[in-house]
Each structure stands twice: as structure tokens, then as C-alpha cells.
Amino acid sequence: MTPAPLVLAVTDLRKQYGDTVAVGGVSFSVGPNEIVGLLGPNGAGKTTTINMILGVLAPDAGSVFIDGIDLAAHRSRALERTNFAAVYSPLPGNLTVTQNLHFFGRIYGVKRLATRVEQLLEQFDLQRFRDTKCGVLSSGEQTRVSLAKAVINLPQLLLLDEPTASLDPATARDIRSSIRDFTARGSGGVLWTSHNMYEVEEVCDRVLFLSRGRILLEGDPRRLPAQHGKASLEELFIAVAREPLALETAG
């Protein structure tokens, strides 16, 4: 039996702004039903990497394959199989929840869109906000709408950039549960960035530690701290942020 293709294969991806190397040749993959955490301090290159995978930032070198499709050569086909939610990119506040879902559903070519929108309104507990403009929703409610949009096309690759930032613990737990359901039901994979190490340990199957545009460490978030002599993932994160060179040498 042929193994399912990787939902994301990134090879030697590189982006430089003048003399500053934002991403310095990273390679990694996300498999079917896998949640991979992309971790690192601010300015490590996480969002730059995600922007390149989303096709809104051209890499200087390297390749991105989404579900086996080359993003550079077949942008639309590759992006039909992906979607994203990011805390810094809320949906247009001047459209209602339903209008936003219908608009993006059409852009992503979703079949039986009306039914799919109703499913999402129920799944993300958004029925009572269906005719509310997104701009007047609370940040937690806006995040739920963004996540509903992010899974509207049942993407093979779901990119989540700090999806639970600014959420209360109860809402964040519900969101994590929705994302786990998403990977359990189909064959999609998730690339997830977060600064909440508790969340990463709970949700991610594998983590990549990024610092200064390079991947320093990779492994199981529950075992990685002990492998590097740290008590917790948070301690390991702080070590990566403060002494990346020491860890690179040790790794």
C-alpha cells in the first residue's frame, strides 16, 4: 500500500531582508493526522515561514509542497488544500459571521456551501451571532469565526498562528478540542504556533524549535525537555530563546 503523501513538505526554505536572515534554510514536514508545533521566541521566523507556506511571501530559495502540490508552480491548486487562522488577521469586521463564511466558502470553492456554513455555525457555537458583524464580536468569538473559516474547505493543511492567544482558558480548551477533532476525523495535518507551552504539550504530536531562522530542535514535546536536561518544555523554550548557540552545539 502506498503511504499517504505528506500534507506539507518544506525544503530548504530561505528568506532574507537585506542583511537580516529571517528564515535560513529550514526543512520540515507535516504528515496526515499530525499536529506539529512551530515554536520559538519572537522574531525567530515562525510567521515568516507561515507566510511563505501561504504564498503571500515569496521565498528567496527552497520549495513548499502542500499535499504533494508545488506551491510555486500551482499556487491556486495548492492553496485550495490549505487554510489558516491567525490572531493578527481577523476576518473583515464589516461583514456578518454568515456573510464572511459564505464569501470565503465561495473563494475556496466549497460544495453545498449553505449546509457547510450551518454545520460550522453549530460546531463553533456561533448560531446566535450568525447575523452579527464580526467587528463587534469579542476576541474569543472572533477567533471562533476565524477557525470556522479556517476549516470551511476541510483543508489538508491547516495553519494556525497563535490561535488561542487572547482567549480565556475555557474557550482555549474548546478550540484545542476542535482542532484535535479536525485531525482525528479526516486526513488533514496542522502546523501550529503558540507561546503557551502547556497547550503545545497537550496538543502537538511533534514540535520544531526555531531560533534566528533555523530549526534547532525537533521531537516529541513530552520527551524533548528531558533529552536536553530541562524540567519542562517552558524551560527548554527559555533556553532556546536565550542561548540558542549552546543548544545548537548540544543538539
Added chain:
Amino acid sequence: MSPARTVAIALRQFYLLRGSPARVLPLFAWVTIDILLWGFITRYLSTVTVPGGSFVPALLGAVLLWDFLVRVMHGVTTAFLEDVWSRNFLNIFATPLSLPEYIGGLVLTGAATSAFGLLAMLILATAVFGLHFFAYGLLLIPFLLLLFLFGIALGIVGSGIVLRLGPAAEWFIWPLPALLSPFACVFYPLSTLPRWMQYVSRAIPPSYVFEAMRGIAIGRPAGDAATFGMLLAGSALALLYIVLAGWFFSRVYRHAVRTGLIPRYSAESVS
């Protein structure tokens, strides 16, 4: 290219118009004021000049056609600016939507919104000031089409300028039609202009429409060779400008993708 995605861009504008009188009113308000103002000026001029003059078709018709071009341009740029105002670039450009589909959606939106303005102007100019548009015969269709194409080209260029320079550059693009109007020969023949301005006029399609329109207003046969030649030259130029505008927007977009401007658009970088 997916027509469904193109239609989605226009549908988004319909959603916005449906829920916002502040967006609907400008579709009619400014053109109505223009027609009223120029209608009364025309009426006054008709009383102080020789009887049987051609002010109504020559002046009021010109105002109507020029306002149509401006409405087309504003229709395209407004649809684009909705993405600027709602900081929606990352959401929209990280989708399978291609650039031709996106621009196609802006054009569709511009066509629909300008049609409302045109209808309002036609009703007012005909009912209140006695403008008989059928005096132009079937030539009205190429007149409108040519101005529509140039309005689209201007709208795409304006959108490209804002994409390149940032949200504050919006104030550069609203006056673009006013900047071109002296060269478009809306109210006077091309021969009135100094020679250097005539060169510029001959390079832009509206001047051909207004020259042809004035010719008919003063009694030249609608289907004569001179009118036909003007429309042919104007159409060729309008198509050329559409291609150039698409090329310009595409270059600006590629620059934005290369420099990371799209995800950081609100930073107004012009690097």
C-alpha cells in the same frame, strides 16, 4: 480561472452595500448633484445664446459621460479599498484566488455600481433637462464601452498605487480623473488646447469620445468616417491601457509578495 471566485468578490460588495446606506448614497448622490448643476448651467446658457444651440447634448451629455467614467473608476477602487479598510489582504491573498480572478471581481463590481449611477443620471438628465440620448444613435454604446474600459484601467492603476504606497495613498487616487479632465476635452474641442496638451489628449481615449460626441451634437452624421476613426483609435488606446494597467498591478503585487508587504500592509511600508 474560476468565475465563482470572481463573482464572490462582487458578492462581497453586494453584502456591504446592502447593509450600509453610507455606501449606497455615493453611488447616486454626486452624479445627481453634477447633473443638476450642469443641467441648470446648460438651461441658462441656452437662454443667453443663439436659439437652436447644442448645449444640452454637448455639455450635459459630456458631463454625464465623464461622470460615468469616474463612477467606473471609483467602483473598481472602492471594491479594492474595502480590503484595505478591513485589513483583509492576508485573508484574501492567502486563498486560491488568482490575481486575474481578483481583478475580474473588482471590474465586475465597478460595472455593477457604475450602472446604478448611469441609470440615475440618464433618468434625471432626460426627465428634467430634456437630454435625448438617442440623438447619438447606436454610437452611445461604443462611447460608454470605451469610457468604461478606460475607467477600469484607471481603477486598476489607482488600486496598484495604493497597494504599492500604502493605505494613505488613497488620497492620491481620488483626484486622478480630475487630473486628466483638462486633457480629456470634456467641455471644449481638442483644438482649443495648446499643442503640448493636444499630444497628451491624443494619448488618452476619453478625448476621442468627447470629440466624436461634440461632432454629432453640432450636426455631423453619426456614422461618418471621422467619427468611426476616432472611436477606433480610442478603442485601441483603451485596450492598450487595460493591458498596461493589468501589467502594472501585477508588478506591484509581485513586489508586495517579494518584500512581504501583504502580511504587513498596515505598516505602510514603501520599501
